[in-house]
Amino acid sequence: MSDPTGLPPLQLPPMRPRVIPVLLIKDGLLYKPQGFRAPRYVGDPRVAVKIFNDKGADELVLLDMSATPQRREPDYALIEEIVSESFMPIGYGGGIRSVEHAARLASLGVEKAIINTAAVESPALIEEVSALLGASSTVVCIDAKRNLLGNYKVFTQNGTRATGMDPLAIAKESVRRGAGEIIIQDMKREGSLAGYNLPLIKAVADAVDVPVVALGGAGRPEDFRMAVEAGAAAAAAGSMFVFQGTHRAVLITYPTQNVLDDVFRLG
Amino acid sequence: MITIIDYKMGNLGSILNMFRRLGIEAKLTDKHEDIAKADKLLLPGVGNFSRCAGNVAQMGLRSLLRDKVLKSGTPLLGICMGMQLLGNDSEEGPGEGLGLIAASSIKFRLQPGETGQKPPTVPHMGWNHVAAAKEHPVLTGLEMPRFYFVHSYWVDCASRQDVLLESSYGGCRFNAGIANGTVIGVQFHPEKSHRYGMQLLSNFAAWRP
Numbered sequence: 264m265s266d267p268t269g270l271p272p273l274q275l276p277p278m279r280p281r282v283i284p285v286l287l288i289k290d291g292l293l294y295k296p297q298g299f300r301a302p303r304y305v306g307d308p309r310v311a312v313k314i315f316n317d318k319g320a321d322e323l324v325l326l327d328m329s330a331t332p333q334r335r336e337p338d339y340a341l342i343e344e345i346v347s348e349s350f351m352p353i354g355y356g357g358g359i360r361s362v363e364h365a366a367r368l369a370s371l372g373v374e375k376a377i378i379n380t381a382a383v384e385s386p387a388l389i390e391e392v393s394a395l396l397g398a399s400s401t402v403v404c405i406d407a408k409r410n411l412l413g414n415y416k417v418f419t420q421n422g423t424r425a426t427g428m429d430p431l432a433i434a435k436e437s438v439r440r441g442a443g444e445i446i447i448q449d450m451k452r453e454g455s456l457a458g459y460n461l462p463l464i465k466a467v468a469d470a471v472d473v474p475v476v477a478l479g480g481a482g483r484p485e486d487f488r489m490a491v492e493a494g495a496a497a498a499a500a501g502s503m504f505v506f507q508g509t510h511r512a513v514l515i516t517y518p519t520q521n522v523l524d525d526v527f528r529l530g
Numbered sequence: 531m532i533t534i535i536d537y538k539m540g541n542l543g544s545i546l547n548m549f550r551r552l553g554i555e556a557k558l559t560d561k562h563e564d565i566a567k568a569d570k571l572l573l574p575g576v577g578n579f580s581r582c583a584g585n586v587a588q589m590g591l592r593s594l595l596r597d598k599v600l601k602s603g604t605p606l607l608g609i610c611m612g613m614q615l616l617g618n619d620s621e622e623g624p625g626e627g628l629g630l631i632a633a634s635s636i637k638f639r640l641q642p643g644e645t646g647q648k649p650p651t652v653p654h655m656g657w658n659h660v661a662a663a664k665e666h667p668v669l670t671g672l673e674m675p676r677f678y679f680v681h682s683y684w685v686d687c688a689s690r691q692d693v694l695l696e697s698s699y700g701g702c703r704f705n706a707g708i709a710n711g712t713v714i715g716v717q718f719h720p721e722k723s724h725r726y727g728m729q730l731l732s733n734f735a736a737w738r739p
Contacts, residue, residue, distance in 0.1 A: 273698050275659040319724050347547045352722045372543030397577050399653050399680045474651050
């Protein structure tokens with residue numbers, strides 16, 4: 264590896280992949296479904312975000328599950344309240360249907376606009392958001408489920424609408440249009456704590472040359488490393504950070520930096 | 531009072547949020563008279579170098595900012611694209627930087643790993659460690675800091691004297707911070723870097739060069 268400075272390598276710890284809590288919001292409150300079903304009440308999103316902020320989380324993703332199904336815009340007041348007290352990058356998804364929505368979110372301090380339904384229904388939005396905010400702030404979240412024939416298909420509208428589209432085709436098309444990051448979620452594994460769908464993550468990571476974020480199924484810190492070994496640039500999780508124990512008692516947690524460094528064997 | 535220059539390039543909400551949390555007075559402005567009176571300047575910026583440099587030129591800010599720094603000795607902190615604008619130019623596209631530090635922005639050139647894996651993706655996105663290349667009051671109290679980065683280009687200085695912080699990505703050693711006189715630039719986003727960013731911004735606010 265050539266080093267343009269011609270100086271010896273820096274003595275710095277290696278860069279650790281990002282570990283990202285994902286919080287799901289419905290009607291202004293925090294819920295956590297399992298396999299896109301039976302959302303369980305978790306608490307107040309403001310409180311949860313404050314905890315992740317205090318624990319120094321790498322980044323945070325907020326997804327409003329109710330915005331698109333209710334055909335409404337993002338809840339800007341709630342997002343502003345959350346973002347103004349958070350000092351980490353925040354991605355927001357849910358109800359972003361025009362570039363104006365994305366611009367307004369950015370002005371509040373949201374780092375990344377996350378597009379899900381519109382990526383399939385009106386993909387030109389990806390180009391507009393990318394032109395305005397830059398590719399690295401334009402994220403497409405792909406929810407995929409395996410059908411009886413064993414093929415993965417993309418779902419939109421919070422997992423309620425089958426599009427029949429291939430997730431790899433949507434990932435490539437999204438990147439071609441300017442997405443700088445892809446979140447790939449196996450819907451069946453959501454909330455299962457059973458581990459990520461590693462072959463799906465690998466397939467998407469091999470198909471695109473932008474960072475891929477693994478989502479759906481993380482149950483223990485080792486899963487993060489396995490996702491990265493499969494090709495993900497970052498690992499995201501929901502249930503693991505809001506529930507604890509076999510009875511899934513609500514407890515908002517985030518691993519310490521030392522635990523995360525150990526998991527990725529950087530310590 | 532920190533005067534944040536609003537030249538219509540990006541997301542300034544987070545910077546204001548962090549100064550508010552720190553209890554440091556900060557205001558956003560695009561007015562020449564405010565900038566001329568400022569005792570401390572912050573140049574933010576995200577996006578494309580040519581667009582940013584174009585806006586700076588179009589709004590008549592280039593000579594104003596150069597005079598503030600070179601004649602009045604006003605401290606100026608450039609963040610992310612604001613740091614790249616402190617140099618002369620960029621490989622990203624045409625446009626004139628402020629020319630306050632002899633430097634050019636160049637793209638990350640990353641190669642595949644030794645075992646043939648894909649090279650790391652560009653942009654360099656995420657939290658990374660930095661090492662100080664020299665002492666500076668804005669680095670007070672920062673021990674083993676980590677900062678949040680998002681960038682595809684980095685600022686290559688003509689003189690090593692101007693390098694403040696260094697980091698490494700995909701085997702490429704790059705400048706994460708630059709400093710010369712009353713000018714400082716950081717490639718990362720202190721406003722999104724938890725307590726490390728707070729420490730750096732409060733050091734900048736307290737700095738009396």
